[in-house]
Every structure is written in structure tokens, then in C-alpha cells.
Amino acid sequence: MTVFLLRRLLQAIGVVFAMSVLVFIGVYAIGDPVEILISPDADQIERERAIEALGLNLPLWRQYLVFLGNALQGDLGRSFVFNEPALQLILQRMPATLELAFGAMFIAILLGLPLGLYAGLRPNSIGSKVIMAGSILGFSLPTFWVGLMLIMVFAVQLGWLPSTGRGETVEVLGMRWSFLTWNGLQHLLMPAFNLALFKISLVIRLTRAGVRETVLMDYVKFARAKGLSPSRVTFVHVFKNILIPVVTVVGLELGSTIAFSVVTESVFAWPGMGKLIIDSINVLDRPVIVAYLMMIVLMFITINLIVDVTYSVLDPRVRLESKA
Amino acid sequence: MSITTAGPAAAPAAAAKVETPFQRFVSEFAASKLALFGLAVFTMIALIAIFAPWIAPQNPYDLAQLDIMDGRLEPGARSGDGTMTYWLGTDDQGRDMLSGIMYGLRISLTVGAGSALIACVVGASLGLLAAYAGGRTDSAIMRLVDLQLSFPAILAALMILAFLGKGILNVVIALVLVEWAYYARTVRGSALVERRREYIEAAHCLALPTRRIIFRHLLPNCLPPLIVVMTMQVARAIALEATLSFLGLGVPITEPSLGLLIANGYEYMLSGKYWISFYPGIALLITIVSINLVGDHLRDVLNPRLKK
Amino acid sequence: MTTPPTLEVRNLRTHFFTRAGVVKAVDDVSFTVDRGKVLGLVGESGSGKSVTGFSIIGLVDPPGRIVEGQILFQGRDLTKLSEEEMRDLRGNRIAMIFQDPMMTLNPVLRIDTQMIETVLAHQKVSREEARQRARDALGQVGIPSPDERLKAYPHQFSGGMRQRVAIAIALLHKPDLIIADEPTTALDVTIQGQILAEAQKLCAESGTALIWITHDLSVVAGLADDIAVMYAGKVVEEGPVAEVLDAPLHPYTLGLIGSVPSRNRRGEPLRQIPGMTPSLLNLPAGCAFRSRCPRAEPRCAEPPPMAEYRPGRFARCIHPHLEEVAAA
Numbered sequence: 009m010t011v012f013l014l015r016r017l018l019q020a021i022g023v024v025f026a027m028s029v030l031v032f033i034g035v036y037a038i039g040d041p042v043e044i045l046i047s048p049d050a051d052q053i054e055r056e057r058a059i060e061a062l063g064l065n066l067p068l069w070r071q072y073l074v075f076l077g078n079a080l081q082g083d084l085g086r087s088f089v090f091n092e093p094a095l096q097l098i099l100q101r102m103p104a105t106l107e108l109a110f111g112a113m114f115i116a117i118l119l120g121l122p123l124g125l126y127a128g129l130r131p132n133s134i135g136s137k138v139i140m141a142g143s144i145l146g147f148s149l150p151t152f153w154v155g156l157m158l159i160m161v162f163a164v165q166l167g168w169l170p171s172t173g174r175g176e177t178v179e180v181l182g183m184r185w186s187f188l189t190w191n192g193l194q195h196l197l198m199p200a201f202n203l204a205l206f207k208i209s210l211v212i213r214l215t216r217a218g219v220r221e222t223v224l225m226d227y228v229k230f231a232r233a234k235g236l237s238p239s240r241v242t243f244v245h246v247f248k249n250i251l252i253p254v255v256t257v258v259g260l261e262l263g264s265t266i267a268f269s270v271v272t273e274s275v276f277a278w279p280g281m282g283k284l285i286i287d288s289i290n291v292l293d294r295p296v297i298v299a300y301l302m303m304i305v306l307m308f309i310t311i312n313l314i315v316d317v318t319y320s321v322l323d324p325r326v327r328l329e330s331k332a
Numbered sequence: 333m334s335i336t337t338a339g340p341a342a343a344p345a346a347a348a349k350v351e352t353p354f355q356r357f358v359s360e361f362a363a364s365k366l367a368l369f370g371l372a373v374f375t376m377i378a379l380i381a382i383f384a385p386w387i388a389p390q391n392p393y394d395l396a397q398l399d400i401m402d403g404r405l406e407p408g409a410r411s412g413d414g415t416m417t418y419w420l421g422t423d424d425q426g427r428d429m430l431s432g433i434m435y436g437l438r439i440s441l442t443v444g445a446g447s448a449l450i451a452c453v454v455g456a457s458l459g460l461l462a463a464y465a466g467g468r469t470d471s472a473i474m475r476l477v478d479l480q481l482s483f484p485a486i487l488a489a490l491m492i493l494a495f496l497g498k499g500i501l502n503v504v505i506a507l508v509l510v511e512w513a514y515y516a517r518t519v520r521g522s523a524l525v526e527r528r529r530e531y532i533e534a535a536h537c538l539a540l541p542t543r544r545i546i547f548r549h550l551l552p553n554c555l556p557p558l559i560v561v562m563t564m565q566v567a568r569a570i571a572l573e574a575t576l577s578f579l580g581l582g583v584p585i586t587e588p589s590l591g592l593l594i595a596n597g598y599e600y601m602l603s604g605k606y607w608i609s610f611y612p613g614i615a616l617l618i619t620i621v622s623i624n625l626v627g628d629h630l631r632d633v634l635n636p637r638l639k640k
Numbered sequence: 641m642t643t644p645p646t647l648e649v650r651n652l653r654t655h656f657f658t659r660a661g662v663v664k665a666v667d668d669v670s671f672t673v674d675r676g677k678v679l680g681l682v683g684e685s686g687s688g689k690s691v692t693g694f695s696i697i698g699l700v701d702p703p704g705r706i707v708e709g710q711i712l713f714q715g716r717d718l719t720k721l722s723e724e725e726m727r728d729l730r731g732n733r734i735a736m737i738f739q740d741p742m743m744t745l746n747p748v749l750r751i752d753t754q755m756i757e758t759v760l761a762h763q764k765v766s767r768e769e770a771r772q773r774a775r776d777a778l779g780q781v782g783i784p785s786p787d788e789r790l791k792a793y794p795h796q797f798s799g800g801m802r803q804r805v806a807i808a809i810a811l812l813h814k815p816d817l818i819i820a821d822e823p824t825t826a827l828d829v830t831i832q833g834q835i836l837a838e839a840q841k842l843c844a845e846s847g848t849a850l851i852w853i854t855h856d857l858s859v860v861a862g863l864a865d866d867i868a869v870m871y872a873g874k875v876v877e878e879g880p881v882a883e884v885l886d887a888p889l890h891p892y893t894l895g896l897i898g899s900v901p902s903r904n905r906r907g908e909p910l911r912q913i914p915g916m917t918p919s920l921l922n923l924p925a926g927c928a929f930r931s932r933c934p935r936a937e938p939r940c941a942e943p944p945p946m947a948e949y950r951p952g953r954f955a956r957c958i959h960p961h962l963e964e965v966a967a968a
Contacts, residue, residue, distance in 0.1 A: 023479065023482075026479070027479075031491075034491060034492075034495050141366075144621060144624050144625060144628060145621065147567075147624055148567065148571075148617060148620035148621040148623075148624050149617060149620075150571050150574050150575060150578075150591070150594075150613065150616055150617070150620070151575065152574075152575055152578045152579075152591075152594070153574075153578075153594055153609070153613035153616065153617070156594065156598065156601060156609050156613070157610070157613070159601070159602075160601055160606055160610075164601070164602060164604065171602070225743065226738050226739075226740060226743035226744050227743060227744055227745055227746040227747070228746075229699060229738070230736075230738055230744040230745070230806070231746065231754075232699055232730070233697055233699060233730055233731060233735070233736040233738075234730065234731035234735075234757070234758040234761060234809060235727050235728065235729070235730035235731030235732050235758070235761045235762055236727075236731070236757060236758070236761050237727065237761065240757065240761070244749070244753075244757070245746050245749070248746075248748045248749065249746070249747070249748055252748070263482075263484065264484040264486075267484035267486055267487040268484065268486055270486060270487070270490065270579070271486065271575055271578070271579065274578075274579055285490070286490075286579055286580075286581075289490065289494040289581065290580065292494075297491075297494065301487075301491065304487065305483075308482055308483070312482065
């Protein structure tokens with residue numbers, strides 16, 4: 009197990025390194041931030057002073073080495089626009105994104121698991137046909153458009169929920185959270201549901217497919233032959249087996265949920281990392297783009313690691329393999 | 333339980349009923365009315381997109397045909413000069429939304445199908461190569477696939493577009509770069525399974541040329557999963573393009589796809605002028621749903637695991 | 641009044657209503673198993689022997705269902721029972737052992753969980769007592785250090801051990817009837833021998849009736865009291881095992897016996913039955929075996945009745961091997 013963890017950790021470091029090169033080259037090889045950041049009225053001397061201050065006169069590989077050296081000390085550069093450390097900018101906005109993403113995952117599991125279970129157990133019933141049609145819709149609906157429609161119906165027409173922003177926040181552990189206040193929760197509901205749409209469908213399908221495959225298994229028939237109640241067969245014998253793939257995928261999807269919050273945050277003006285990155289791309293605020301990407305890569309790798317470990321806890325067969 | 337089916341020796345009468353795999357596939361596909369409906373709807377949408385210049389009431393790119401005075405008219409309103417009815421209303425430029433949607437479909441479908449096709453060719457080739465060559469080539473390609481897949485499509489596309497700038501071609505490039513890995517993984521997976529089958533070994537024993545083994549034996553057997561992935565990816569590509577355009581990173585304003593049309597209506601929606609965003613969204617939705625209906629059923633039909 | 645037999649199946653028909661048509665997996669099957677007796681239910685795959693077993697325990701999955709017949713278990717007709725009542729019997733009075741031991745135990749649940757839940761499903765006892773019962777049952781089927789093994793997962797057992805666990809689960813409530821669906825087919829010959837010996841001992845000691853479903857005549861020969869041979873959903877021959885194997889009446893039984901390699905006929909070519917089992921979807925009218933039968937004649941197009949040709953010897957054939965034949 010330790011060897012397995014160490015190997016995964018080394019791989020992760022390799023990926024982070026590779027990504028840092030890729031991201032750096034990608035971001036720095038394009039556009040000219042000087043055009044954007046320095047007023048066109050500035051004279052030559054002012055321009056050069058600015059270029060020097062930003063380190064833009066160095067060759068690309070030197071810029072990368074400087075970047076790498078600083079990154080290792082937790083310094084991912086200063087935002088051209090905000091003139092603040094990029095990392096700090098991102099960390100400030102991270103709680104907003106995280107609570108949005110976790111809210112979405114929570115809704116996805118809360119709705120997706122029971123619906124998928126039902127659809128898998130009674131594949132030919134009307135109810136499950138409705139569920140499956142709904143899940144196709146959930147996959148097909150363009151998230152941003154649904155977000156607009158949600159705003160139109162619940163904020164503009166009905167006036168039930170606020171359309172944009174985070175609402176009141178409470179400071180816990182040095183970070184501001186919306187979900188702890190009633191007002192903040194109201195603000196969170198619509199964006200989180202919007203972000204969850206796709207994941208609800210995903211969980212429904214995974215669960216249903218898992219159930220349909222599992223109920224055909226001999227061990228389920230054997231469980232019934234033992235005279236167990238249908239609920240025990242379903243919730244212990246079938247459910248525990250499908251939980252493994254579902255937990256894995258849901259865990260892995262956390263990363264993509266965080267990524268897709270870019271769209272939801274733009275629609276609902278949710279002040280998270282996603283909105284920051286879109287704004288930064290539009291003004292070519294390179295340090296922020298790079299810092300954001302590195303943060304995301306780190307997050308992904310951490311999530312993957314956690315999922316791997318969880319997986320081996322849930323599935324006894326995997327445990328044996330890692331020992332062997 | 334297993335039910336032994338009649339072999340040709342035991343029941344020669346059944347020979348007439350033997351279906352080719354393709355006929356069997358068609359009949360199984362046709363068993364779902366929903367999937368057939370999806371196929372019909374998609375065909376219609378594709379026809380509208382193809383013939384948009386001939387059937388659209390207006391050429392939305394021709395500024396001479398637009399009347400700024402007709403801006404933001406409600407659905408069903410008549411144009412100021414009384415020559416036409418704007419069935420789905422107009423946008424802020426006085427552009428007929430119906431025509432805008434028809435032309436937008438053209439762009440959305442071209443970008444979606446085009447990128448899926450290119451990604452399929454690129455991905456499938458690399459997947460086959462990985463499966464067939466094995467060893468270092470395999471692990472190098474799969475490392476790349478893993479890296480690509482561990483990164484969500486929207487982010488990767490965002491970054492690539494941030495590097496390349498706007499434009500239809502750049503969107504296609506971004507979508508291909510984002511999607512090739514799905515094809516590669518699918519093809520490699522099924523090619524590896526097929527490779528171990530006896531008939532491939534038999535082909536090797538017959539000393540058939542590698543090219544022939546790959547294209548005549550390996551590839552056709554990887555097709556079913558590839559078709560399923562491709563269908564789903566076309567829908568995904570269309571949705572992704574729309575999202576990117578909505579975020580202002582996709583197609584340019586001069587060639588508005590459905591996503592950009594929706595984005596244009598964003599600011600007017602809060603004042604209750606819903607149609608500018610609503611109808612392009614519906615068009616987008618119908619397109620994606622119809623493709624997914626087909627793809628969904630294809631997966632059920634082509635998935636051997638669900639067959640008893 | 642005599643006590644009824646443990647199980648009496650009368651004219652059972654279980655059909656599967658598939659897209660391609662009605663599959664008559666079990667079509668008019670009757671047999672009786674008495675207390676402490678072993679019935680060998682023999683046939684090729686697809687002959688309907690497994691479906692017969694699942695029909696008795698009430699686990700025929702859609703699109704299949706019992707369309708006709710009675711299954712009298714200690715005089716009660718199981719086909720008339722509600723699902724609840726059936727559940728009370730399953731795993732309790734009637735137990736089943738499946739063919740593939742690698743598949744019958746849930747891979748993600750520990751052995752103790754899977755055993756204790758079976759105890760608790762039918763008896764109100766404490767968890768501790770249930771665990772004790774599980775432990776004893778494992779010991780009974782010859783699993784060493786049952787206390788440790790209880791905490792293991794199925795994948796930590798060999799195939800033979802897993803089948804012992806499955807048998808232990810079947811024995812937990814000392815059932816009156818055990819349906820064993822090819823339980824030794826997937827196992828090594830030596831393990832198979834051990835399990836057969838244990839099964840035999842169990843029936844003799846506890847009076848449990850046993851239906852042993854198999855395609856392997858040699859297993860039946862050593863284990864069963866009676867034998868019922870199935871072909872295409874019907875019982876074609878029935879009788880005491882020694883008599884049937886020594887002097888089969890039905891040409892199919894004869895062919896089946898002839899297909900078993902034997903030491904006594906070394907050097908002779910193996911006899912085999914030409915052709916293969918017909919599709920249950922479109923069975924020929926009349927005797928289903930007639931297309932492969934050396935004795936077939938036009939009269940065989942009429943469905944042959946089950947007839948008693950010798951005392952206790954039944955066959956579904958109009959011209960059985962009544963003459964002396966050297967079967968083995």
C-alpha cells in the first residue's frame with residue numbers, strides 16, 4: 009500500500025511538472041500583455057520600465073525558471089491587473105467555487121442515486137422511462153442556457169430567488185462561506201442546481217447501469233434464494249456493489265465540476281475562481297491564468313489520489329491485488 | 333439460463349431466417365420508437381441547416397436586409413415595412429431570429445460534426461497504433477490520453493482558445509484536441525480485446541500483412557463502440573462550442589452560432605425580452621437531444637454486455 | 641394417512657415469453673422426491689433442468705413464468721403461495737446451491753455478513769447466536785478455522801472452499817429440500833468427490849431430500865436414488881438410478897450413457913448422439929428427439945405419452961429398448 013501510494017505520488021509530481029511547462033509555454037507564447045496593460049499613450053521609456061518590471065524582456069526559458077523557482081516558494085506571480093499575488097487572488101475566490109461544486113455534487117447524489125436505483129430495478133416501468141428521458145435531457149441541456157432560463161423563471165418572473173451573487177457570507181476558518189446563512193443559501197441554490205444538472209444525469213445512468221448488471225448476477229439470485237427480504241437484497245447486495253463505480257466516478261467528477269463552474273459562475277455572476285479565470289483570459293492576465301491552471305492540476309491530482317484510496321477501501325478485491 | 337440455439341445442422345429450415353449482423357442491428361435499432369424519432373428529428377435539423385440559405389426568410393449576415401428599427405421585436409411581430417413577419421422575434425440589430433437560428437445551426441453542426449470527425453480519425457488512429465504497437469508507443473500514447481482526460485474538456489478548450497484566439501477554425505482545433513483522447517481510449521480498449529481473439533492469431537499465422545490485419549480485421553470489430561462514442565461526442569462538441577461561444581471565446585460575432593445568439597440575448601433577458609436567448613436555446617436543445625436519443629439507444633444495441 | 645413426499649412436481653410448465661417467441665423451457669415435468677432421497681435430474685444444457693430447479697424455489701425471472709402445474713412441497717402447492725410465504729420457505733425449508741461457486745457469493749460482503757443475514761432472515765436470534773450458527777455450519781462442511789474464515793471475503797477462498805461456504809449457507813436452517821444446480825461441475829474431481837460424499841451423508845442423517853441437477857451421469861450413478869432424464873423441457877425417462885443406467889428404456893438415455901467414456905469399452909469408438917439439442921423456440925411436433933433418434937419412424941410425429949414399461953420405470957417413447965441392451 010505504501011509503495012503504491014509513493015508511486016502514485018511520484019507520478020503526480022511528474023504530471024504537475026509537465027503541466028507547468030505546458031501551461032507556461034501555452035500562456036506566455038501567445039498575445040502581448042504589454043499592449044493590454046500599458047496605456048497606448050505611454051512613451052518608450054515608460055514602456056520599457058514596465059516590461060522590465062514585469063520580467064517580459066527575458067527569454068522564455070529564463071522566464072520559466074524564474075516562474076518555477078518562485079512557484080516552489082508558493083509565489084505564482086502577481087496579477088497584471090489587480091497587482092496582487094495571483095495565488096492569493098485565487099485562494100480568495102476558492103471557497104466560493106468549492107461551495108458551489110460541493111453543493112452541486114450533494115444535489116447530484118441526493119437526487120441521482122434513488123432515481124437511478126428505481127430506474128435500474130424497474131427498467132420497464134413508466135416511472136423509469138420518465139427518469140431516463142429526463143436524464144437524456146439533463147445530458148443534453150446546455151448548462152449555460154438552463155442557467156439563463158432558471159434566472160428568467162425564478163428570479164425575473166417569479167422573484168423567488170436572487171439571480172446573481174453570493175449573498176451574505178459568514179467567515180469560518182478564515183474563509184467566507186455562503187451556505188451558512190439563509191440568504192447565502194438562497195443565492196447558492198440556483199447555481200448549485202444548475203451545475204448539478206449534468207451530474208444528476210450521470211449518477212442516474214451509472215446507478216441504473218450498475219443495478220441492471222448487478223441484478224443479473226448469480227450472487228443476487230443466491231441472496232434471494234436465501235430468503236432475504238427484497239429490501240435487503242437491494243440495499244445491501246446490489247447497492248454495495250454499485251456504490252463502488254458510482255463513488256469513483258462522482259469523486260473523479262468533483263474536478264470537472266469545479267472546472268465547469270466556470271460556466272455557471274459566469275451566468276450567475278458567482279464570484280469564484282471560474283469567473284476570475286474568464287476575466288483573466290479576456291485581459292490576458294497571464295500570472296492568474298497560470299496560477300489558476302496549476303491550482304486546478306493540483307486539485308485534480310489530489311482528488312484522483314483520494315478516489316484511488318477510497319476505491320481500495322470499498323472494494324476488497326483491489327486491496328488484495330495491491331498486497332500481492 | 334442458457335437456451336441453445338439451433339445450429340445449421342439441426343434446423344436447416346431456420347437458415348432462411350439468419351440475419352446479417354447489419355440487418356440484426358437495423359431491426360434492433362428500429363425496435364426503439366424513441367430512437368427512430370430522434371433520428372427523424374436530427375435528419376430534419378440537418379436538412380434545415382444545409383438548406384438554410386434557400387429556406388430562411390432573411391439572410392442574417394446581409395446588413396442591407398436588416399432594419400435597426402425592427403430591433404428587439406416580439407415573436408409574431410410584423411416588420412416595419414410590412415414585408416415579413418418575425419415569427420420568433422428579432423434581436424437588438426433587427427435580425428430575424430428564425431433566420432439567425434437556421435444559419436446558426438449551420439455553424440453549430442459544421443463545427444460539431446467536423447471536429448468529431450477529425451477527432452475520430454486522429455484518435456482512432458492513435459488508439460489502433462497504441463494497441464497494435466504496444467510497449468513504449470502504447471504507454472506514451474496512453475499517458476497522453478490520461479493526461480488529456482484528467483483535464484476537463486471545458487478547461488482544456490478554454491485554454492487552447494485563449495492561446496489561439498477566436499475563430500471557427502480555432503474552435504474546431506480546440507474541440508479536436510479536447511476530444512481525440514476519448515476515441516483513442518475506446519479504440520485501444522476494444523482493439524486490445526480483439527487482438528487476443530483467435531481469429532487475429534489465425535490472421536497472424538496466415539502471415540497476412542499488418543495493414544490488412546489492422547484495417548480488415550481489427551478496425552471493423554472496434555467500430556461498434558467507436559460509433560457510440562462518436563455519436564455522443566458530436567452532441568458534446570456542439571454543446572461545448574455553444575458554451576465557449578457563450579463565454580465569448582468561441583466563434584466570432586460575424587458568424588454567430590447558436591451559443592453566441594444565446595449570449596447576445598443575455599442582457600435583454602433580465603428585462604423580460606426572453607426570446608432572443610430562448611429560441612436559439614430550444615434549437616440547440618432539440619439538436620443535442622435528438623443526437624443523444626440516437627446515441628443512447630445505439631449504446632444499448634451495441635453493448636454486448638446487456639445481451640443475454 | 642401417510643405423510644406426503646417432500647416434493648411432488650405435477651405437470652410443471654415454465655415458459656419464457658421472449659421477443660422471438662415462447663420458449664417452453666419446462667414443458668410438462670412431473671417427479672417425486674421422498675424424504676432423505678436423492679433425485680438426479682439429468683440432461684444436456686438447455687434441457688430445462690435448471691429452470692425446473694428455479695421454478696421450485698420460485699425464482700424464475702421475467703420474461704419466464706410458471707404457466708401450469710403444481711409443485712407440492714410437503715403437500716402445499718408452492719405455485720399458490722404469495723411472495724412473502726415463498727420467502728419464508730426459501731433458504732429456510734428449501735435451499736438452493738448454484739453452479740458456479742465463483743459467482744454465488746457477493747464479492748463485496750464478508751462471509752460472516754452473508755451467513756448471518758441468512759440466519760436472521762428466518763429466525764429471531766441475537767447476532768452473536770447467528771454468528772455461532774454460521775461458525776458451526778462452516779465447521780460442518782469441513783472448513784478449517786471457521787472463526788478466521790468468517791471474517792474473510794469470498795475472493796480469499798478457492799472455488800471448492802466457496803462452494804463449501806455456499807453449501808454451509810444452504811444448511812444453516814437444516815432444510816427439508818435442497819436443490820443443487822450442478823454444484824460440482826466447476827470443481828476439481830477430488831473436491832467433487834468430497835462434496836458428493838458430504839451431500840450423501842447429510843441426506844442419510846437429516847432426512848433432507850435432495851435434487852441434484854447435473855449433466856454428468858457418473859455423478860448421479862454414485863449419488864442418486866432415482867433419476868429423471870430431461871430432454872427439451874420434458875422428462876423422457878424416470879426410474880431407480882441403477883435400473884435406468886443398466887437398462888435404459890429411452891433411446892436418448894441410451895445415447896447419453898453411450899457418450900460417457902468408459903474404461904470397459906477402451907478401444908471402441910465412443911457412441912455419440914448425432915446432431916444437437918433443438919431450439920426450444922421451434923420444437924418439432926411430437927417427440928422432440930426424433931430428428932436425432934435412430935429408431936424414429938412416422939408415428940413419432942405424434943407426441944408420445946409417458947408410460948410405465950416396467951414397475952417403477954417410466955419413459956416417454958413409443959418404442960423403448962425393452963430388449964436386453966448392453967448399455968455400458
